[in-house]
Amino acid sequence: MIGILIFFKSHVLAVTLSADLKTLEAETLPLASFLFAQLDPMRVGWHNKPNGNEFKDLQPNEKKPVGSLFVQLRPRKFEGEYQLALRILRDGPHQFLRIREFTDGKPLNHKRYITIPFEYLIGAIQGGALRKLFPNDHVEFGGWRHQTTYGWETTELIAKSFTKTGKHTFPQEVYKQGETVTIPWNSLRSDLELQPLAVREPLFIKKDDSGLRFAFYRIQPGDTLYSAVVIRFLGETKHYIRSQNASDLLILNGLADAHQLSQGQLIKIPLEWISPEYLHQVPSIYRNSNELNAEAKNTSPQRQSPTDVSQPPVNKLYQSSIISLR
Numbered sequence: 001m002i003g004i005l006i007f008f009k010s011h012v013l014a015v016t017l018s019a020d021l022k023t024l025e026a027e028t029l030p031l032a033s034f035l036f037a038q039l040d041p042m043r044v045g046w047h048n049k050p051n052g053n054e055f056k057d058l059q060p061n062e063k064k065p066v067g068s069l070f071v072q073l074r075p076r077k078f079e080g081e082y083q084l085a086l087r088i089l090r091d092g093p094h095q096f097l098r099i100r101e102f103t104d105g106k107p108l109n110h111k112r113y114i115t116i117p118f119e120y121l122i123g124a125i126q127g128g129a130l131r132k133l134f135p136n137d138h139v140e141f142g143g144w145r146h147q148t149t150y151g152w153e154t155t156e157l158i159a160k161s162f163t164k165t166g167k168h169t170f171p172q173e174v175y176k177q178g179e180t181v182t183i184p185w186n187s188l189r190s191d192l193e194l195q196p197l198a199v200r201e202p203l204f205i206k207k208d209d210s211g212l213r214f215a216f217y218r219i220q221p222g223d224t225l226y227s228a229v230v231i232r233f234l235g236e237t238k239h240y241i242r243s244q245n246a247s248d249l250l251i252l253n254g255l256a257d258a259h260q261l262s263q264g265q266l267i268k269i270p271l272e273w274i275s276p277e278y279l280h281q282v283p284s285i286y287r288n289s290n291e292l293n294a295e296a297k298n299t300s301p302q303r304q305s306p307t308d309v310s311q312p313p314v315n316k317l318y319q320s321s322i323i324s325l326r
Helices: 002-027 054-059 082-088 098-102 123-131 157-161 224-232 241-252 288-295
Strands: 030-036 041-048 068-071 114-117 138-140 144-149 180-184 195-202 202-207 213-218 266-269 320-321
Touching: 002 224, 030 123, 041 123, 082 098, 098 114, 123 157, 123 202, 123 224, 144 157, 213 224, 224 241, 224 266, 241 266
Parallel strands: none
Antiparallel strands: 030 041, 041 068, 068 114, 138 144, 144 180, 195 320, 202 213, 213 266
16 A cells, blocks of 8 residues: 555655646747758747746846746857857856856756856857847838737837837837737847948959858959048048058967968948948938828828838849848
């Protein structure tokens, strides 16, 4: 009889533990997968109830919990903690010890996924995760159009994920599934790389090997880094700042000598440095909400606002390079 009771209790305990494990897995189940920089498979999901020490600071003190997003990724083969942190974490050089927290002290394994809180990741990875997590989001006149997709979404979570301050005020406190809201361009985080950008020739935009967007220039005969790139494209007039920019471009492009450039060599330049005369806004996309509301009043019922901006008219009007339209 005692043996039967012990067996029964053990069986009940095993079933309970199994149920608890399944519940925990459901709370942390990835919702979508994506390929970052055409190289690294990643998964994004939402923690219903943050667990573990690494998530304790992600739960706010408000009565209505925000929850927390996470991304799961794998280190590259032979990649160490420091290299991984440099590649994926904000302020990577000073955050690399957190990799051990995310792996629970286990050695890195390129076949094993690591779960990392959303807010620690670089903006480009966050942007890719948000695109996949919210597949109905897209570029809209005046900003980024977000559609409420899940029952657990809150305005606090959306503000924290998409906006610069993380405390953006929305027209409504609560949005039901299917309802949409436009986040203005001046509130949207630029590091998410969701904005459509355009540069004039001879510059063009593309993502580098790390998955980050840069402007690129192809060196022509007689070009120097200082005159052909810094002075021409950066628009800075102060000599000492130009010298700093030239030094930074050397490091960014892995160059040892600014005077030893070969014809056809590509130089990548941070988009934030480009002079306004070599940047231009995609027509209609950046108009503010007041202009759009005024236009909507004069629009006939038969006319519909275009939602597909994958082929904007700018290509017909300007010689420009555009990236990241949706």
